[in-house]
Amino acid sequence: MSGHPGPQAALPALLGAGDGGGAWLSVTTGESEAAVFRSADAARYAKCVPAADAAGLEAERDRAAWLHDQGVPGPRVLEWHSGDAGACLVTSAVSGVPADQVPAADLRASWERIADAVRGLHEVPVEQCPFRGGLDGTVAMARDVVARDAVNPRFLPVEQRHTPPAELLARLLPQVARRRDQEAADMVVCHGDLCLPNIILDPETLEVAGFIDLGRLGLADRHADLALLLANARETWQDEEQALAADAAFEERYGIALDHDRLTFYLHLDPLTWG
Numbered sequence: 001m002s003g004h005p006g007p008q009a010a011l012p013a014l015l016g017a018g019d020g021g022g023a024w025l026s027v028t029t030g031e032s033e034a035a036v037f038r039s040a041d042a043a044r045y046a047k048c049v050p051a052a053d054a055a056g057l058e059a060e061r062d063r064a065a066w067l068h069d070q071g072v073p074g075p076r077v078l079e080w081h082s083g084d085a086g087a088c089l090v091t092s093a094v095s096g097v098p099a100d101q102v103p104a105a106d107l108r109a110s111w112e113r114i115a116d117a118v119r120g121l122h123e124v125p126v127e128q129c130p131f132r133g134g135l136d137g138t139v140a141m142a143r144d145v146v147a148r149d150a151v152n153p154r155f156l157p158v159e160q161r162h163t164p165p166a167e168l169l170a171r172l173l174p175q176v177a178r179r180r181d182q183e184a185a186d187m188v189v190c191h192g193d194l195c196l197p198n199i200i201l202d203p204e205t206l207e208v209a210g211f212i213d214l215g216r217l218g219l220a221d222r223h224a225d226l227a228l229l230l231a232n233a234r235e236t237w238q239d240e241e242q243a244l245a246a247d248a249a250f251e252e253r254y255g256i257a258l259d260h261d262r263l264t265f266y267l268h269l270d271p272l273t274w275g
Contacts, residue, residue: 012037012046015088016081038093044078046090054087060215061089063131067217070124073117073210094210097203100196100236107196107236110206111246114199115253117208118229122188122222129189133218135180142169142272150275157268165272172269179265183221192216194225195232223259227266 012024024037024046034057037046049057058080065077075091082088099107099114145151151165160168191198193216200209230247237243251258 011035011048012088012090015048015083015086017046017048017079017088017090043093044090045075045093046088048086048088050086051082051084054082056215057087057089058082059131063214063217064089064091066130067124067211067214070128072121072124073208074214075210075212094200094212095202096200096209098197099199099201100232102201102203102206102236104236104238104242106201106206107233108242108246110201110208111249112253113207114229115250117199117211118191118194118225119254121191121211122225124189126187126189126219129219131218133190133192133216133220133224134187135176135183135221135224137218138220138224138269138273139173139176142172142269145275146272148275151272152274155271155274157271160268160271168268169272172265175265179221179262182259182262186221186223187219188222190216190218190220190222190225192218192220192225194229196229196236221262221266222256223262224266224270226254226258227263228270230263231267 023040025040027036027038027045034053035048037048038044039046047057047060061077061080064075067074068076073094075094077089077091079088079090081090099110102110146165146169149165153161156165156168191211191214193213194211198211198213200212201207202209230250233246234243237246247258
């Protein structure tokens with residue numbers, strides 16, 4: 001990730017993070033509304049939010065700590081601070097490069113390793129996971145974002161950007177009962193926002209160094225994760241032929257036959273939940 005000193009560079013220290021003597025750089029990448037900072041030595045990240053959003057950041061803290069305890073690679077929780085001024089989560093940096101920032105050839109070289117890492121995440125025993133993700137919660141988020149007219153059209157598929165979000169949601173709702181049954185039969189520990197920027201690769205070996213941005217981690221249908229990953233990777237593949245070959249390679253390595261109707265459902269639902 002890239003960053004530069006900004007007007008909020010003192011915010012982690014103001015919220016109690018760090019030793020007070022280290023510089024923080026404001027990170028400019030990512031879609032999060034939180035203020036994100038990197039330590040000058042690139043060893044730590046600090047995510048800071050106003051007090052009204054502290055509960056959400058606390059949930060991310062708990063998920064990151066839990067996933068680390070399961071042996072899945074990702075950030076370690078180093079510090080937590082909260083008070084009237086807001087909250088700040090400090091984690092270790094996952095060293096490497098986000099998978100959306102490597103060329104197509106390197107992504108293809110790492111693709112089976114990504115499939116292995118995602119399968120490893122999805123194979124964490126569901127009975128050990130205390131966090132719900134799940135369809136009902138996702139639909140509730142979509143209803144809220146749509147009702148507030150807060151859907152970001154940039155997140156929608158190009159062909160849907162001129163359709164009212166309420167109509168897009170209405171198209172999906174008749175499927176919810178069937179998708180709920182499928183989820184119950186195929187529930188795994190999902191990342192919740194499994195796009196390439198949240199998968200960090202070792203630039204030398206192209207192994208997966210870890211998963212980041214874990215605020216939506218929880219039990220859900222595996223297709224909710226796979227829909228985002230495969231669709232986001234299409235932005236790197238050079239053409240549709242390469243994309244279809246990559247999908248087939250992922251499916252073979254991951255080890256199940258993908259349900260493309262479910263992939264489409266979750267791909268169309270997710271953009272309605274961010275607002």
